[in-house]
Amino acid sequence: METLHEWDRLHQIHPWAAMDDYQGYDNMFVDTADGIYLWDGNGKRFIDGPGGMWCVQIGYGRDEMADAIAQQVKKLPYTSPFTNTTEPSAILSKRLAEMAPGDLNNVFFTTGGSTAVDTALRTMHFMNNRLGRHDKKIVIAREKGYHGSTYLAHSVTGKERDKNRFDVESRLVRFLPDVNPYRRPDGMSVEEWCDEKVADLEKMIAEVGPENVGAFIAEPILSSGGVIVPPPGYHKRTFDICREHDILYISDEVVTGFGRLGHWFCSEEVFGIQPDMITCAKGLTSGYLPLGACIISDRVMERCASPDDPALFSNGYTYSAHPVSCVAALTNIEIMERENILEHVREITPYFQERLRALKKFPIVGDARGMGLLGCIEGKGKTLEEERELGNMIDAACEELGLLVRPLINMAVFSPPLVITRAQIDEMFDLLEKALEKVTRDLA
Numbered sequence: 001m002e003t004l005h006e007w008d009r010l011h012q013i014h015p016w017a018a019m020d021d022y023q024g025y026d027n028m029f030v031d032t033a034d035g036i037y038l039w040d041g042n043g044k045r046f047i048d049g050p051g052g053m054w055c056v057q058i059g060y061g062r063d064e065m066a067d068a069i070a071q072q073v074k075k076l077p078y079t080s081p082f083t084n085t086t087e088p089s090a091i092l093s094k095r096l097a098e099m100a101p102g103d104l105n106n107v108f109f110t111t112g113g114s115t116a117v118d119t120a121l122r123t124m125h126f127m128n129n130r131l132g133r134h135d136k137k138i139v140i141a142r143e144k145g146y147h148g149s150t151y152l153a154h155s156v157t158g159k160e161r162d163k164n165r166f167d168v169e170s171r172l173v174r175f176l177p178d179v180n181p182y183r184r185p186d187g188m189s190v191e192e193w194c195d196e197k198v199a200d201l202e203k204m205i206a207e208v209g210p211e212n213v214g215a216f217i218a219e220p221i222l223s224s225g226g227v228i229v230p231p232p233g234y235h236k237r238t239f240d241i242c243r244e245h246d247i248l249y250i251s252d253e254v255v256t257g258f259g260r261l262g263h264w265f266c267s268e269e270v271f272g273i274q275p276d277m278i279t280c281a282k283g284l285t286s287g288y289l290p291l292g293a294c295i296i297s298d299r300v301m302e303r304c305a306s307p308d309d310p311a312l313f314s315n316g317y318t319y320s321a322h323p324v325s326c327v328a329a330l331t332n333i334e335i336m337e338r339e340n341i342l343e344h345v346r347e348i349t350p351y352f353q354e355r356l357r358a359l360k361k362f363p364i365v366g367d368a369r370g371m372g373l374l375g376c377i378e379g380k381g382k383t384l385e386e387e388r389e390l391g392n393m394i395d396a397a398c399e400e401l402g403l404l405v406r407p408l409i410n411m412a413v414f415s416p417p418l419v420i421t422r423a424q425i426d427e428m429f430d431l432l433e434k435a436l437e438k439v440t441r442d443l444a
């Protein structure tokens, strides 16, 4: 294993590599997995708290997935989506159109979440060019939002840029301030906070001019930003404002899609909106293979269409609609339906959230929040320095005990496989409590 680590250190660049010593850090070596558990190279078992990267909905080790993938590889591993189509991609597009709300009937397959977001933004540009609205291109996004790692998706990402040395296309985007109710000033009610956040959007549109704003992009829950659940009513009100100004509403459901909140998509079922576009990836295949999709409304497609002009929708990838990935998605959906996984998430959520919120009893926990099977604990330190270290300290204490979480500055987030049972939720939170006790002791 030491040799593997050495090769890895010397030759592999990992996402978000720390550049102070880019060959100096070892990533955890993961060897095998089953259900909600992973094993490292030394045979130590861990609960996979982050569910891969918010994606392993059906859990690991599914023979049915392996068989379906193998069969498609033997039958047809690849064909060009530019000129051909396949049975799995045609069936999957119909299934996604049925699952998505309202008139979101048009599916553009991508290679993951970033390329789905890229596609959504480019579609807005395409549409407004078609309509002759050449200035209506600016995207309103939000601080702490994460939308991916292509140039365009990164440009609309509002996470702290203090350690970022990549360029962004700043002419294209404006950011609204943090919507986290935990950050509201003392004495302000959540309702007043919501009014203020909605007013932020109205002000921004007025400032930029509605004729220049093409889209508003929002995650239903800002996941990588720290599982920020916006105040009740926020999404519906911001959606109505976008409609009023003919600004496209892009709901980035890369994390929340495919059951995380107990529904295929949550935009309509949980938040009461029918966006113009939904982006999804991750849970679409439960992480077994890469695939993403941008699901576009009929209304947008009709405005993109140009029967009078031979323009092309020149967006796409060699691996768009990859037939093997589409089979993985169809098998994933079949398993989720057969095992009633959406119902399971809805049933188990109150218990998961109850155990999560109980962590507020620790003085080092400032906030414990979430929705569905998404959770975050936000640490509170005596000093800013201490607070910034809390995510890493909680992560290290959990890892020692056999639980993986994802540290984010002063936070730890988790989104376990959706098949987690009540007993496994207890196992996970019992370990978290032990870890928090240890960190409390270490800081004393």
Ligand code: PLP
Residues within 6 Å of the ligand: 053, 111, 112, 113, 114, 115, 117, 146, 147, 148, 149, 219, 223, 224, 252, 253, 254, 255, 281, 282, 292
């Ligand atoms: N959008 C959201 C909300 C995400 O959380 C992510 C990834 O975490 C992305 C987009 C980018 O997806 P990918 O990493 O598959 O490109």
